[in-house]
Amino acid sequence: MFAAAHYAALVVFVVSCWGWGRGVLARLAPPPRRDGGLEAAVAVALGVGLFICAFQVLAIFGVFKLGATLAVIAAGAVVAALQLPAWLRERRTLKASAVALPWTYFDRIAMVALVLVALPALIAPLAPPAAFDELMYHLPYAREVAQQGSLGIHKWLRYPWFPYNYNLLYAAALQVGDDVLPHFLNALAGGLSVVMIYRLGMLHANRLTACIGAAIWLGLGDYSNALIDMGVALFVLTACVSLWWWRESQPVHSGMRWLGLAAFCLGVAAGSKYQALIFMPLVALFVVWHERRPRAWALALVCFLIPCIYWYARNAVTTGDPFNPIGARVFGFSEWIPADYVQQLADVRDHAEMPNALIWSVFLAPFGVLWKRSAAVRAAGWFCFYSLAVWVVTSRYPRYLTASFPLLAMTAAIGWQVLFGWIAAGVRRVFGMKAATAEGVPELTNRRSAARIGDWVVVLLLAVLAAVSVRQTASKVAMISPTPETREAFLRKHVPGYAVMDYLRRNPTGRVYQIALNEAIYYGPNPIWGDTLGPWRYADFLLLPPGDMANKLAKLGFTAIVMPDHLAPTLATRAGFDTHFAPLFAQDGSRAYRILPTAP
Template identity: 65%
Template sequence: MTFAAAHYAALAIFAAACWGFGRALFLRLGAPARSDFWLETAMATALGVGLFICVFQGLGIAGLLRMPAVLLVVAVGFAAACIQVPGWLRQMRALPPGPRLTWIEKVALAALALVALPTLFEPLAPPAAFDELMYHLPYARQVAQSGALGIHEWLRYPWFPYNYNLLYAAALLVGDDVLPHLLSAMAGWLSVWLVYRLGLAYLNRVLACAAAAVLLGMGDYASALIDMGVALFVLAAWISLWWWNEAHAEQPDAGVRWLALSAFFLGLAAGSKYQALTFLPLAAWFVVRRERRVRPWGVALLCFLLPCIYWFGRNALMTGDPFNPIGARLFGFSNWNPADYKNQLDDVRAHAALPSVLIWPVVLAPLSRAWRRTPAVHAAIVFCAYSLIVWALTSRYPRYMTASFPLLALVAVLGWQVLLGWLAAGLHRMLPSAVRGEGRPRVAVVVAALLLAVLAAVSWRHSERRLAGIAVTPAAREAFLRANVPGYAVMNHVREQVTGRVYQIALSEAIYYGPNPIWGDTLGPWRYADFPLLPAAEAARRFAGLGFEALVMPDAVADTLAKDQGFRRHFVLMFAQDGARAYRILPPAP
């Protein structure tokens, strides 16, 4: 409990600081046409997250991203929050009381709480997900150690935009590597709250709870990936864009502030993951239909570039490809070669799959009444259709759809409503008259009770599983990592025992726990194909000449290589455990 309380206290302080900064700016933007106190509070917090990213980016560019600077910025944000709390509380107390909850709304809220419960424990486990260990956390650690934004070619994606990872770097400066999990989860929880408030505003409370539950069910709360951060910014951008649409209809000049805010959120998303750039054509089409003046477009462009121009400008100046490496075919290859590019595309295609079944009914949403009656819902459905088409034509990799999950979840519940309506109509025709009329409320109560009972059991089971993964002591952490991270024991050994360079083969998912840095990957200048291990004498001479002292690999690779006598003469086993081995490199005698 102390472990969880300490981490959530740190998260609460940071969230409050984000809200403090965000609200201070948000108040100067004024109120949207359709005011929602709680939606605006969440939007202010998301804005504060973006402002922190910009500040950390500036500190990193200047080489000043150190613990004192991080603590100072958080302290200023927290102080800003404390100053604004009285005014915020006055606004909250002035809110008119809402209608009394019906029993079905209470059931929906209880169900949502049960779905949310396991997500509170998921972030508290040590890092064990593939991509977070391969480059998200290694990059953040490099920034934290150097205090600067650098190019680290030993990483798989050294040129990617890393906006959201800067939060992880700051977290590593002031805490442990569980804090990045919580920062990713915070983005997910904020998105869930935004979706719930949107559902409440444009649909109803039951559908709002259902949409929030669907989004919770699709979220990843156990890792330090950046997809949920991107999803938060894309969702916030579209909320701001709708506010602009409503304000522009009344007074064009008054809506520019919301257009600028939307562009800023899109810039944050694009500066965190290249896939966010695919939303720009839709946003541009939405805006150009109503606004063609130069000044609003110029303001929006500046706000978009503010959080992302560093990454794209740096890449363009240093490699000629602003979107390195995905723009290689257009701008020319640099650290990747054509084979790397093809291998990456092949890998994405190999992971192509259908998205979560929870959002499949999204295709039925145009059959709902909300499609015809509510312009905001109509716009959300267009967004979802565009996202699905782009996704289907490009990657078809489910994780690359994460940025669209919030609005897909909101629209999918309309499809579920249509589908369940059809099923209810069919059952109504089939059931005997005894369960019609007065019998239907009793059936509804029974169904609701069964639903809550099932959700409670599932929630408890998932919560127990997540609680078991929380490692409070060093011994528990060691046991967890050995069980969940292939090659962890060997990586940890060479990190502690080897002073020279280390080259890894097929253990990219464990490099965060190895030496910093560690070389070797399927892509890039240290690709495996460029460092053949046979003939062994030549390989050992080359590795030694580059300063490499050790080589680590899985048992399957080692067994194949060890059949060669030359390999056994020049690569001596120094450690083996849990399906991986480390070899010391002995160069040939002169």
């Protein structure tokens, strides 16, 4: 029942999103190359973007409450019901005119692999929130918006000024359900982009490319948290699809509405994460190559600004930095100091590493026949090369590449076909040479031997993939916590500091300052202060002698501190610490101290 209830809620939301998105798309000219599955996925993605804009407006005016959220969802469901008959008729027409491609042996293998990869992804969203960033600021911000019904600046969070478009969906989920439901909205973004990659592969390449590309992106996605990277990836991909529909419109000017849709999706992405802005130069170059009319650019600019202008304008007016805090060196420092900026960049560099090996084959795609045959494949390839070049120059932090992963996956699928094509050709040459030199060994026998070897290799690979899939699925099932008792056990095991944070939440003592337990603040008192960066940075307190630290904290209204055990030998053993701090609670490797009122 636990899983069924959450999936039912997701279905209702998807239907409502499709209703709003389809309502808009039905008023645009049909795309030049029709595909029912791709259009349906784009409609749902557009509906998600419209929901974000609606929630943003409601929150700006302070009326983002449960009733308003349910009203918008219900209205979308009604719109979907009204459009369903016409959509079904259109689908039947498209199916009647479509040419069914035959399934090859390799297509079936790739589809089996795709299904195996999908199994753990279907279970993953059911786990309680336990990922670092979702507990540090994604869900805490969403909870504040859900409770207050308005957008605010919550300076106790690490990134209070960031654009939070996709997090507004999590706020709505917290209003209507529990904190597992936001995981399904993150998973929805991944699932929609998987469908788009599959349909794009079918349209512009072949079924094998579609299955491999979808499987790669499905395997790279993280469906067990409430981060926003897959949400950004969804809207960047939807923008690319819309841009290609615009590019294929003949003449191009007749598809100007698709250009507006692409700009809107990029605006939603830019209003969710600053990293989405890196695609703007490439998109601008692509558009200006085909369209220079001021009217078209004005339409695109307006559509882009609608979903994201609030965040950037608010930051510019309030702090002078529209990209706060990452624009501090240009626009001036406000919440952060230069040392914070340097520390953040150092942290990104420390986490720099190569992206997943599954996408390395993207560099082989230009050697394949599909690259030469399809302009869409070449466009996707140049998008990938641009994304990789910018990523290498700017961060080399793998998660910052997530927005490009869907198209990287599809292009890498073409590269893998090139690579295995070369390997197969080499094997055939080897066996052909043996057939020519081995007296009395017919060539047909060698071909059959090669085919049998290939079959055994495929069976072995599928067996390994099945074993990995079963193991990961079992691991995800073990994380499901449908009861308070299982949830408590899971969180105590996977969230450092959970027990102490939960104690302080249930037994409020006043203002609490946390030290090195950022990943548990969602489960602690609301709000809770303390961070490595920003106005509540640890360095401003922990470097002081115990008496001065207690005095400073007490003057700011703090009554308790909480820290992991591994810091206790450094902090709690300093001379005078026992005079100003008293043990309050300790469990599971963390401890809390009360700030004594006698602190000078």
